[in-house]
Amino acid sequence: MTNVSQLMPYLEGDEMVFIQGLIKDMTEDQARQFATLYENERKKPQTILIVTLLGFLGIAGIQRFLLNQIGMGLLYLFTAGLCVIGTIIDLVNYKKLTFEYNSKIAQQVAVMVKGSN
Amino acid sequence: LTILLTKRRCKLVSHLPGKLINILQKYSEPLIWVIALLLLGVFNPQVNSNFSLCPLKNIGINCPGCGLGRSISYALHGNFKQSLITHPIGIPAIIILVHRILSLIIYHSKIHLKKQKRRNSHDQCISINALFRRG
Numbered sequence: 001m002t003n004v005s006q007l008m009p010y011l012e013g014d015e016m017v018f019i020q021g022l023i024k025d026m027t028e029d030q031a032r033q034f035a036t037l038y039e040n041e042r043k044k045p046q047t048i049l050i051v052t053l054l055g056f057l058g059i060a061g062i063q064r065f066l067l068n069q070i071g072m073g074l075l076y077l078f079t080a081g082l083c084v085i086g087t088i089i090d091l092v093n094y095k096k097l098t099f100e101y102n103s104k105i106a107q108q109v110a111v112m113v114k115g116s117n
Numbered sequence: 118l119t120i121l122l123t124k125r126r127c128k129l130v131s132h133l134p135g136k137l138i139n140i141l142q143k144y145s146e147p148l149i150w151v152i153a154l155l156l157l158g159v160f161n162p163q164v165n166s167n168f169s170l171c172p173l174k175n176i177g178i179n180c181p182g183c184g185l186g187r188s189i190s191y192a193l194h195g196n197f198k199q200s201l202i203t204h205p206i207g208i209p210a211i212i213i214l215v216h217r218i219l220s221l222i223i224y225h226s227k228i229h230l231k232k233q234k235r236r237n238s239h240d241q242c243i244s245i246n247a248l249f250r251r252g
Contacts, residue, residue: 026118036159040245067139069217071212071213071216071217072213074213074218075206075210075213075214076122078181078182078206078208079181079182079206080173080180080181080182081182082182083170083171083172083173083174083180083183083184083185084171084172084173085170085171085183089146089149092145093146096145096146100221100224103228104224
């Protein structure tokens with residue numbers, strides 16, 4: 001039984017609850033391995049926010065590429081972020097977009113860590 | 118007893134808008150795309166007006182995304198030729214948006230299942246955590 005707040009103090013809110021649920025049936029070593037791998041793989045909400053702001057300068061949709069949504073990225077890129085409206089939508093829920101990506105990554109990493117030991 | 122019942126009813130009513138707002142926040146992105154596609158499907162693309170939603174066009178810059186809405190609308194009405202003329206990305210855009218909506222719905226349903234499972238084992242988790250801290 002390990003605590004997230006000790007291993008990954010940078011997490012907050014929904015993400016912390018989600019990771020706690022993933023970690024709770026791991027051993028101490030597995031949890032530590034999970035923490036290092038997940039820290040490398042996850043995207044920070046701040047980077048997504050900054051990259052989304054680039055959309056106002058004309059290069060829209062990089063946030064969607066970073067979050068592994070290639071189709072949406074292309075659509076944003078070729079239409080200037082759906083006429084800036086899509087960029088504003090992403091600006092409003094950048095945290096939710098990042099959490100969606102991070103939770104998928106966390107599940108993959110958890111499966112990997114449990115499988116390797 | 119009646120007082121109890123009314124109190125309970127009050128609680129239920131007071132919880133309702135909170136839950137609604139929660140759902141709206143949770144599903145905001147798929148809801149936006151679904152509403153946008155529905156509106157484009159319902160309205161007639163041939164109505165000409167000088168009003169434009171696009172902030173770039175209103176400023177005066179030539180916007181590469183303008184015409185996409187009309188193009189999607191034409192495609193949803195079955196007029197594919199006109200759709201391609203108005204904006205070539207219109208038909209791919211529909212496919213991409215539908216794919217995004219479906220993947221969001223799948224993602225949310227999976228997360229919901231996980232949360233329910235966790236709630237069942239949550240009490241055990243808390244008690245074990247408390248023991249761990251004491252030790």
